[in-house]
Amino acid sequence: MADRKSKLVAVCGKGGVGKTAFTAMLSKVLMEKEEAGRLLLIDADPANGLTMALDAQVKRTMGEVREEIIAASRQATKAEKHQLTEMIDYMVLEALTEHEKYGLLAMGRSESKGCFCPVNSLLRGMIEELSENFDTILIDGEAGVEQINRQVVRRLDSLIIVSDATSRGLQTAALVKHMVEQDKVIKCGSLGLVLNRVQANEDLVKRAAEEVGVDVWGYIPQDENVAYHDLVGKPLTELPADSPAMAAVSEIVERVVLRT
Numbered sequence: 125m126a127d128r129k130s131k132l133v134a135v136c137g138k139g140g141v142g143k144t145a146f147t148a149m150l151s152k153v154l155m156e157k158e159e160a161g162r163l164l165l166i167d168a169d170p171a172n173g174l175t176m177a178l179d180a181q182v183k184r185t186m187g188e189v190r191e192e193i194i195a196a197s198r199q200a201t202k203a204e205k206h207q208l209t210e211m212i213d214y215m216v217l218e219a220l221t222e223h224e225k226y227g228l229l230a231m232g233r234s235e236s237k238g239c240f241c242p243v244n245s246l247l248r249g250m251i252e253e254l255s256e257n258f259d260t261i262l263i264d265g266e267a268g269v270e271q272i273n274r275q276v277v278r279r280l281d282s283l284i285i286v287s288d289a290t291s292r293g294l295q296t297a298a299l300v301k302h303m304v305e306q307d308k309v310i311k312c313g314s315l316g317l318v319l320n321r322v323q324a325n326e327d328l329v330k331r332a333a334e335e336v337g338v339d340v341w342g343y344i345p346q347d348e349n350v351a352y353h354d355l356v357g358k359p360l361t362e363l364p365a366d367s368p369a370m371a372a373v374s375e376i377v378e379r380v381v382l383r384t
């Protein structure tokens with residue numbers, strides 16, 4: 125179980141709804157908040173979207189470290205294998221990159237079959253270990269509900285479901301709610317919904333979101349600055365603070381994220 129000291133926040137939702145854009149903007153806001161303390165960002169999408177949205181460098185992904193562990197174990201004698209098991213924690217630490225304002229762990233991909241240490245369990249171990257060194261841990265999840273199913277973390281302080289204004293996005297939100305509240309797949313301090321890319325349809329979206337039955341933590345407008353930054357590959361952390369989407373995320377941080 126991760127240390128209670130650190131605050132664990134994860135972002136989930138259907139693919140393409142803006143999880144990564146939201147997480148990048150949330151990171152930017154938290155980097156500037158003293159209350160958030162030392163920040164660890166986890167890019168838990170194998171496609172490394174968050175790493176790209178931050179324009180950050182990672183030395184190695186956890187998937188790459190896993191490949192190295194598997195390759196080493198194939199060549200190891202029995203005694204060496206035992207040693208290797210003890211070294212895994214240390215090896216995995218190599219996937220942590222420390223930046224000035226945050227630490228970053230990218231999950232990456234790992235194709236090799238091997239009974240030992242699937243990336244998700246490595247990540248789970250890492251989060252538990254690192255929670256002592258960071259005050260806020262923010263996870264940009266993979267699309268869909270698989271990671272929640274596989275219990276990449278066992279407890280979260282907040283789970284933020286991002287949805288766009290589509291019924292499919294909201295259905296995924298309803299499924300996450302069910303998994304958390306009925307199936308109790310994961311222990312969650314609080315669960316909230318963030319509606320992204322909201323245009324003139326706010327009232328309609330509001331009503332549809334109410335049917336999901338999850339607290340709506342905020343609305344983020346469709347913002348051409350976000351689209352532009354993503355198009356030209358400019359980090360979303362460089363969005364101007366008065367950019368409408370960034371201002372909406374700031375407001376969600378003040379009103380909800382820092383208080384839950």
Ligand SMILES: Nc1ncnc2c1ncn2[C@@H]1O[C@H](COP(=O)(O)OP(=O)(O)O)[C@@H](O)[C@H]1O
Nearest residue numbers: 139140141142143144145345346347350351354
């Ligand atoms: N508020 C927004 N305004 C404009 N474009 C957005 C907004 N949020 C996300 N996008 C765009 O939507 C696309 C998908 O966003 P992304 O964050 O990659 O989704 P996900 O991580 O959920 O798959 C990206 O091209 C991104 O630029």
Ligand SMILES: [Mg+2]
Nearest residue numbers: 143144169173
């Ligand atoms: Mg993403």
